[in-house]
Amino acid sequence: MITGKHYIAGEWLESEGRFSSTPVTGGAQEFCVGTPALVEQAAAAAEEAFEAYGATSREARATFLERIAEEIDARGDQITTTGCAETGLPQARLQGERGRTVGQLRLFASHIRAGDYLDRRHDAALPDRVPLPRPELRMVQRPIGPVAVFGASNFPLAFSVAGGDTASALAAGCPVIVKGHSAHPGTSEIVAQAIAAAVQACGMPNGVFSLIQGGRRDVGEALVQHPLINAVGFTGSLGGGRALFDLCATRPMPIPFFGELGSINPVFVLPNAARSRAAEIGTAWAGSLIMGAGQFCTNPGVVFIEDSAADAFINAASEALAATDEQAMLTDGIAEAYRLGAAQLQQIDSLREVVGAPCDSRSALPYLFETTLDTWQSEPHLAEEVFGPLGIVVRVPSTSDFAGIARGFAGQLTATLQMDAADTGLAASLRPILERKAGRILANGFPTGVEVSDTMVHGGPYPASTNFGATSVGTLSIRRWLRPVCYQAMPESILPEDAIGAF
Template sequence: MTYEFHGQHLIAGTRTAGQTRFETALLDGTTRSTQAGTRDLVDAAVQAAEGAFDAFAATTREDRARLLETIAEEIDACGDDITAFATVETGLPAARLTGERGRTTGQLRLFASHIRDGAYLDRRFDPALPDRAPLPRPDLRMMQRPIGPVAVFGASNFPLAFSVAGGDTASALAAGCPVVVKGHEAHPATGEIVAEAITAAIAKCGLPAGIFSFVQGGSIEVGSALVQHPLITAVGFTGSLGAGRALFDLCAARPTPIPFFGELGSVNPMFLLPQAVKARGAQIGAGWANSLTMGVGQFCTNPGIAVVLADQAQTVIEAARGALEPVGAQVMLSEGIAQSYRKGVETIAKGTGVHAALTTSCTAREAAPNLFVVCAADWLADADLAHEVFGPLGLLITVESIDEMVALARSFEGQLTTTLHMDDGDTALAQRLLPVLERKAGRLMVNGFPTGVEVADTMVHGGPYPASTNFGATSVGTMAIRRFLRPVCYQNLPAALLPEDLR
């Protein structure tokens, strides 16, 4: 390892110490001490971002594209050190982290290509009609413009792709918005080294240092101060429903409310249709088990619920249980997440009418898979059963008829994904379900498993509340840039005053 952890903040390119510290438990049993964030540090970072905004918003698309590509190069250059820090902080295997780093640099390069194309600006032009009766029409031009400094919260489950240089930061910088990142307490060294890479790229590109700052966490006060700062214009967040809703409420309660783009997770229900289960129920059950245990179930797209006809359930249960039983306890991202998983298992196990198909126990920072079964009527009667359990837990809901399956689909709250497992003979039922599920989720799938989110132009990673706080937004894919832009109409402006992209 060549990088030395400093445990400080990066405020507009300068390492800055705080007055208090927090401790992070590492995989090897030791702890890591880090400078904690404060309101004063947040204010300094946001003031620097505001001071850099005008110049950064005026940069060309090519300037910002080069910045994004340079950030990707800097992250690649310190890839081994990033992996070394992240493995001991998160417990994630090196191979997973290497893949996630590739996704992180890939989306930076994707946004570089996206803004070079220019289509995201949605430029429109209505030429002047001076002779139109009864009134002339002025020259009208419209395009998307950056909104201002953006706050980004690092995520626990993706220390790279949804954190310091993740999709929120990449899309905000691509839009021309300075970014202030609040680091996650579970992986402070991973956050710091990525922040150093971004800072180095900004210096290489000759751009204002204030366009990026990194403030370590350490207390709830840091996040609250960031979203309540009057110069912050939007927030990107990936995390739990409880924390996300608290921050969302703070944003709404400000004297000037701002958008809070929170991705809060979901149970991602799968509907196993009769002909598909008849033909390959065991295969679907085993595939579900593999998806549930991928990454110890620590994905926001983990398919926590499957719905099947009661007289077909046993085949799916046996196959899922058979695939889950050999899976031993695995290390979770933090002791706190492992503890929350155990509490979630207890809640489901005690739920109305719930029967255990597979139960396990684990301690400390580990988790093992659990599988439960409940009928639709009992599931509907117990609201706690609809809550996400972050970890490798599956809940199979049985229905007595096709009509009950459709009614159950209507009862779900907003989701990131929904899935139909179907064969050709299930088409009529799928046609009944599809209009319902379109209103429930941002991504609909057929014959697959939702773990794994492609970074692409067409991806929607969001959904109706409580999956996310803004149903019209996505945190993955190039459409994510829209969160940090707003349309501006220019009427009768001379060319010298117009943005370069509108001339």
């Protein structure tokens, strides 16, 4: 049963204010509004819990993560029903996202059991070294303390209450306070119930996890500025993320803000691929563009293709997009922002609208625009993300322009090369440019669909993310919540367990 309450340090609590959910189908429900006072309560509980949870064994934390996965799966039908109603996402998408969510919990459990993420290092003592002896030195990664996580609007499971930020922080040994997203509060509560059940079953300290529902800006500000919070994980808009990032940086003790803020994920169609299969690539790109109503941070929003091959690409893409049915967007606000973004592009005379059908509701239809390289370079706001199924095709006079285009990009989550074997030379010249711009570079694929694995990087230079050295997906994401500690001449009897044994 959904109660509409917050979960703070093992208790389901009410607060005075209420807000209503805005489901696509079914009736609205009331939920308690978060407050700075609840942030204070959750932070104090998390700090108290850290003393015990940070000292747990890797095996205990792995078992805890696996139990969370089991509890989420046990509530699978309820999660799917509630999530579909709240977000408008199809049943198959919610089921797949639940599989990803529990899969990454189990992956992280396996990863921390192996212990490689600790990057343990050992320098044996050299008592006879001259002119100075060397003491024994050990280095190991240690958890940093309580972490704040902001639930994302576009992934009600994989990037929300028990998503990658929460799972990786718990794997590292850090308590977590989640600020739930008001787009899917019922789904958030069900997942919090699953975590609460795992906390009790595994005997974890109650303050290891808290969920604060909804809340105005003051709740988010109180969370990132609380002196007991040691780092923040965020997936959302550039404006909101940058505001929180600045608050973290201006604290008396600044803390890291790991924000994933969006990207237009450029696609370069190289000349031989364009000549041999422009239509095929155009159709496939359209499918990626409209996936999930374009509400993916890896949505491939802009394509660069040589002018001589652009017609075939555009014709195929426009045919696929024109046949697309309306898709519900996650919130009324996202739908309104999408319409506004499309309307602003329609005001640019040198940008031709190829496909476009406005919707006045929470639903969306795709837009396709085409333009020239001159317009792309003279209208810098074309490189700003429009969150939804909107794409721009840029006709490029010559592929010799590709290098300059790539150098002009701000940071991206991904960059894609559509190429044939004969394009290898050009691709090789673009690769070192693109790897300075994006966290993931693809050949002959599309970036929607992020594998949760050891090798995945979901991040990139600013403004794709606020920390170019981190990823929010994959096992490397655990390292965000750790810091290296060196122990010098320290007796094993007082070392943490992870610093002892064979290195």
